[in-house]
Amino acid sequence: MPVLELLVGGVLLGGLYALMACGLNLIFGVMRVVNFAHGEFMAVGALATVSLVGGMHLPFVAALVIVPLLTAALGLLFQLVILRRLVDGPMIMSLLATFAFSTILVNLSILIWGGGYRGLPDVLGGSVQMLGVNVSLSRLVAFAGAMAVSLGVWWFLTATRFGRAIRSVAQAPELATISGISIERMRTFTFALGSAMAGLAGVLLAPAFASDPQLGSRFLIKAFAVIIVGGMGSYPGAMMAAILLGIVEVFGSYVVGPVIGSALLFLIMLAVLLVRPRGLLGVGMRV
Amino acid sequence: MNSIAFIATAAVAVLILPFVGSEYAISFGVQLLMFTALAYSWNLIGGYAGYTHFGQVAFFGFGAYVGALCMGAGWHWLPAAVAAALGGLVLALPLGFAMLRLKGPFFAIGMFGMARVFENFALGFDGITDGGTGLYLSPVSDMRQIYAAFAVLALGLLVATWRLDNSRLGLQLLAIREDETAAEALGVRTSRLKIGVFAASAIAPAAAGSLYATYLAFIDPATAFAPMTELTTISMVLLGGLGTVFGPLVGVVTMSVINELLWSRFPEIYLMLVGCVILLAIVFMPRGLAGMARRRSLLFPVGREGLRRLVARRSPPGMRTEAALG
Numbered sequence: 001m002p003v004l005e006l007l008v009g010g011v012l013l014g015g016l017y018a019l020m021a022c023g024l025n026l027i028f029g030v031m032r033v034v035n036f037a038h039g040e041f042m043a044v045g046a047l048a049t050v051s052l053v054g055g056m057h058l059p060f061v062a063a064l065v066i067v068p069l070l071t072a073a074l075g076l077l078f079q080l081v082i083l084r085r086l087v088d089g090p091m092i093m094s095l096l097a098t099f100a101f102s103t104i105l106v107n108l109s110i111l112i113w114g115g116g117y118r119g120l121p122d123v124l125g126g127s128v129q130m131l132g133v134n135v136s137l138s139r140l141v142a143f144a145g146a147m148a149v150s151l152g153v154w155w156f157l158t159a160t161r162f163g164r165a166i167r168s169v170a171q172a173p174e175l176a177t178i179s180g181i182s183i184e185r186m187r188t189f190t191f192a193l194g195s196a197m198a199g200l201a202g203v204l205l206a207p208a209f210a211s212d213p214q215l216g217s218r219f220l221i222k223a224f225a226v227i228i229v230g231g232m233g234s235y236p237g238a239m240m241a242a243i244l245l246g247i248v249e250v251f252g253s254y255v256v257g258p259v260i261g262s263a264l265l266f267l268i269m270l271a272v273l274l275v276r277p278r279g280l281l282g283v284g285m286r287v
Numbered sequence: 288m289n290s291i292a293f294i295a296t297a298a299v300a301v302l303i304l305p306f307v308g309s310e311y312a313i314s315f316g317v318q319l320l321m322f323t324a325l326a327y328s329w330n331l332i333g334g335y336a337g338y339t340h341f342g343q344v345a346f347f348g349f350g351a352y353v354g355a356l357c358m359g360a361g362w363h364w365l366p367a368a369v370a371a372a373l374g375g376l377v378l379a380l381p382l383g384f385a386m387l388r389l390k391g392p393f394f395a396i397g398m399f400g401m402a403r404v405f406e407n408f409a410l411g412f413d414g415i416t417d418g419g420t421g422l423y424l425s426p427v428s429d430m431r432q433i434y435a436a437f438a439v440l441a442l443g444l445l446v447a448t449w450r451l452d453n454s455r456l457g458l459q460l461l462a463i464r465e466d467e468t469a470a471e472a473l474g475v476r477t478s479r480l481k482i483g484v485f486a487a488s489a490i491a492p493a494a495a496g497s498l499y500a501t502y503l504a505f506i507d508p509a510t511a512f513a514p515m516t517e518l519t520t521i522s523m524v525l526l527g528g529l530g531t532v533f534g535p536l537v538g539v540v541t542m543s544v545i546n547e548l549l550w551s552r553f554p555e556i557y558l559m560l561v562g563c564v565i566l567l568a569i570v571f572m573p574r575g576l577a578g579m580a581r582r583r584s585l586l587f588p589v590g591r592e593g594l595r596r597l598v599a600r601r602s603p604p605g606m607r608t609e610a611a612l613g
Contacts, residue, residue, distance in 0.1 A: 034392045036399075085570055092339045095395055096525060097569050099341075099518050104562035111556060217514070221403045224396050232392070259411035266404045273397050274385055 006250050008133050014246025015143035015150075016201055020219055021226035021238040022150045023197035026157075029170040029233040030190040031087050036098040037078070039220030040105035041071045041195045045202020046211035047109055050118045053206070060123050060207070064145075067203045068196040074105075075195025079188050087187065102216065109213035117210040124207045138207040145204045149197065154235050166190055170233065222249070222262070225269035231279025241280060293533060294445060301438050305431045313430055317502055319543050320437035324491045325520040326527075326535040327444035331488040333521065334530035335457060336481055337464025338387070341517060342398025345405045346375045346489040347496040348511030352409060354497025355422045355506045364427060368436065368497040375493025376486055383485035387478070390467075406512035421507025424500065433502050440491055440498075445536065452532045460484060461530065515558065519546075522565040528577030537576050 024038045048070060049063045058066075078101055086093045124138040157163035168176040169186040177183055201219075205211065222245065230241030245265050253261030272279060304316050325343065332340045350371035357367035382401070389397050409416045416422065427433060451457040462470035463477050471477045500506040519542065527538025542564075549560045572579065 028392070032392075034396060082566055082570060086573075089573060091391055091395075092333070092521075092525070092529075093569050093573060095339060095341070095392075096518070096521055097566060099514075100522070100562045100565040100569070103515065103518060104559050104566075107556065107559040107562070111559070217403075221400055224400060228393070228396065257411065259407050263404050263407035263411065266400045266407075269400055270385075270397060270404075273389055273393060277389060277393055 001254065004131060005133050006254055007247060008131060008135060009139075010247030010250035011243055012135070012139045012143040012246070013250060014243035015146040016205055017219075017222055017226050017246055018150050018239045018242035019146035019197055019201040019204070020223040021230070021242050022153060022235060023194035023201075024220075024223050025227045025230075025233060025235065025238045026153070026166075026190055026197075027194040028227070030166060031083075031094075031187050032091070033083065033087060033094045033098065034091075035194070036095065036220065037102035037105060037216075038098075038194070038198050038223065039216030039218070040102045040109070041075065041198035041216070042202040042205070042219055043211065043213055043216035044074065044105060044109060045071050045199035046206045046209075046215060047113045047118065047202075047213065048199075049203045049206040050120055050211060051113070053123055054118070054120050063203050063206075064200070068199040071199025071202070072192045072196035076188065076192045079191040083191065084184070084188070102220075106213050106216065113213065115213060117212045119210040120207045136208065142204040142208045146201060149200055150239060153193070153197065154239075157235070218262075222265055225265045227279070228269045229272045229279055231281045234279065234281040237279055237281030294442075294449065297445070297536065298442055301442065305434050310430075313434055315543070315547060317430070317434055317437055319539060320434070320441040321495050321499060322520060322523060322539045322543060323441035323536060324437065324444055324495050325516070326523045326539050327441070327448050328488040328491040329520050330448065330524050330530065330535045331451070331460075331484050334524060334535075335451070335460040335464065336484050337530075338481070338485075339391070339395040340398055340485075340488070341395045341521075342400075342402040343488070343492050343520060344512050344514065344517040345398070345402035346379065346492040347499075347516060348402070348405055348409065348508070349378060350375050350493025350496030351500040351506045351511040352416060352422075352496075353493070355424055355500045356415070357497075358424050358501065359422060364433070364498070364501040365436065368494050368501070371497035372490045372494035375489040378493075379486040379489035380482065383482040383489075387481045387485055402512055402514075402517070406508050409508040409511065416508070419507060419509075421505055421510070422500075424504045424506075426504035427501055430502070433498055436498055437495070440494055444491055445532075448535075449532050456480075464530070515561075518565065519561070522568060524575075526568045526572065526575055528575030531575070531577045534575050534577035541576065 020038065020042060024035055027033055027035050027038070045067045048067050049060075052058045052063045052066060053060050082097055082101070083094060086097055124141055127134045127136045128140060129135075130140070157167055165176070165181045166186050166189070168179070168181060169183050169190075173183055176186075202211070209215075226242045226245055227238050229245060230237030230239070245268065248268065249262055249265055251261075252264040255261070256264075301316070301320070305313055308316065325347070329340060329343055332338050350368075353374040354364070354367040354371040357370050358364060362370070386394060386397050386401070410418050413419075451460075459470065459475045459480055462473070462475055463481065467477055496511065500511075503510070523538040523542045524535050525538070526542055527536065528534025545564055546557075546561055549564070550557050553560060
């Protein structure tokens with residue numbers, strides 16, 4: 001078994017899971033909404049990147065800026081028109097709304113981009129030597145970008161005044177209101193930020209993997225697994241769990257094949273749900 | 288006696304259709320009855336016990352594969368469907384024991400993940416299931432038989448729900464939905480009840496999956512575990528009215544008619560439009576059609592109306608938000 005190669009592959013994959021899971025986690029923490037449409041924001045991001053870079057020949061860096069703004073706008077629209085009215089109601093409403101929105105986005109993507117796989121083989125091609133292992137450049141960039149943004153958002157949440165206001169809404173909404181923080185505005189901003197992070201994950205993923213409109217749901221359940229294993233609402237937990245599950249998936253796929261290998265993640269998720277529902281580093285939210 | 292009249296009318300309509308209707312009407316009827324069975328099953332666990340179950344399609348797909356494999360081994364479709372139903376029950380008991388310790392979003396995600404695990408297994412164990420290619424079955428000559436089986440399933444669940452709504456058991460489930468800890472303190476055996484209801488709500492989807500596979504004469508993982516089945520079922524219950532006797536039926540009929548119209552007019556963007564309809568229903572009719580009708584005191588008979596109102600009154604808006612968080 002090429003242990004080192006698999007290990008590097010797993011860590012690189014884990015970086016993308018981390019970015020996905022952090023956005024999902026942020027939205028859950030602040031809004032108490034499980035966003036079933038999060039994966040679709042990523043798929044839309046990836047496919048839009050293919051169109052911008054592959055079709056319109058814009059530089060990849062331009063996509064890094066344009067696409068997150070696009071998905072943020074999409075998220076903003078959904079939050080302002082639909083989700084805003086549902087977050088204080090029973091949980092089933094917001095769950096079903098995001099589920100329905102994900103269906104809309106999947107089918108809209110199929111309508112726009114067709115159902116097939118698309119990729120960007122010419123962008124960031126080639127590979128570099130790392131730890132004696134050949135690593136493809138696109139995956140390395142995806143990992144580095146995803147980690148940088150995840151850590152950047154974490155810094156923003158812990159170190160800036162605005163970020164702390166967002167966290168106060170997640171931890172003590174009543175006290176936040178008393179302190180003059182507009183919960184509504186924080187939620188809207190958070191949803192847009194989370195959507196932008198998902199879109200960015202899509203951009204980073206586009207050169208490294210083939211994308212199709214169904215990509216979202218495949219990544220989403222892995223991101224769910226990550227935040228459950230890491231602990232819902234815990235930012236460092238999600239990042240650790242993302243790397244861990246990336247490694248598990250790559251090793252699992254090598255040993256038992258890709259389909260059952262990715263099922264391993266959910267089995268780990270279910271085991272964690274049963275043994276320790278608040279996850280490895282969970283904040284001890286009421287279960 | 289309003290309820291009995293309602294059930295009788297529905298039963299007569301269902302019985303007459305295959306003899307007067309065209310081929311198209313029968314296929315529409317099959318879909319309608321299948322979703323009726325799914326919606327009433329979901330209503331048991333999602334509506335009465337208040338658990339947001341996003342994995343019903345796991346049992347549907349499991350039943351479809353059990354049935355398809357039995358039929359592949361030369362069984363008649365009816366015993367295959369019974370085997371699927373029993374398989375669903377046997378699967379749901381340990382699964383319920385494990386999963387029902389989770390609440391709220393954790394249960395929703397856990398069951399959603401479970402459905403995807405099943406789908407992956409169906410894809411991965413291709414020695415048995417033929418993976419993504421799917422299994423082909425020999426078609427049944429007379430669709431009316433399948434129709435009749437779906438009708439029995441749907442009517443059975445309708446009657447069961449009606450009996451449940453007027454029973455001590457139904458009230459205990461509502462107590463779990465409103466406040467599980469308090470229900471436990473009052474002597475409701477919550478764990479046993481939850482697992483029982485969860486298992487009971489898995490029987491019909493498994494049977495329906497098997498019948499649906501028979502009806503299509505084909506099954507593959509994408510059809511068996513389609514998230515769209517899940518979404519449609521839940522939104523039908525929600526549109527009609529969660530935890531009511533006739534709400535799911537009203538929701539199924541309304542939604543099926545709308546979906547059928549959309550399908551015939553705009554086949555390319557059909558699924559997108561269904562998503563939009565669901566969003567509209569959630570935003571504008573959160574209590575469902577039954578809730579609206581009841582407020583205007585139309586013909587919706589609901590058991591223990593007074594008690595329900597009492598339950599509703601005891602949780603002021605602030606508390607509701609708290610409960611939704613938990």
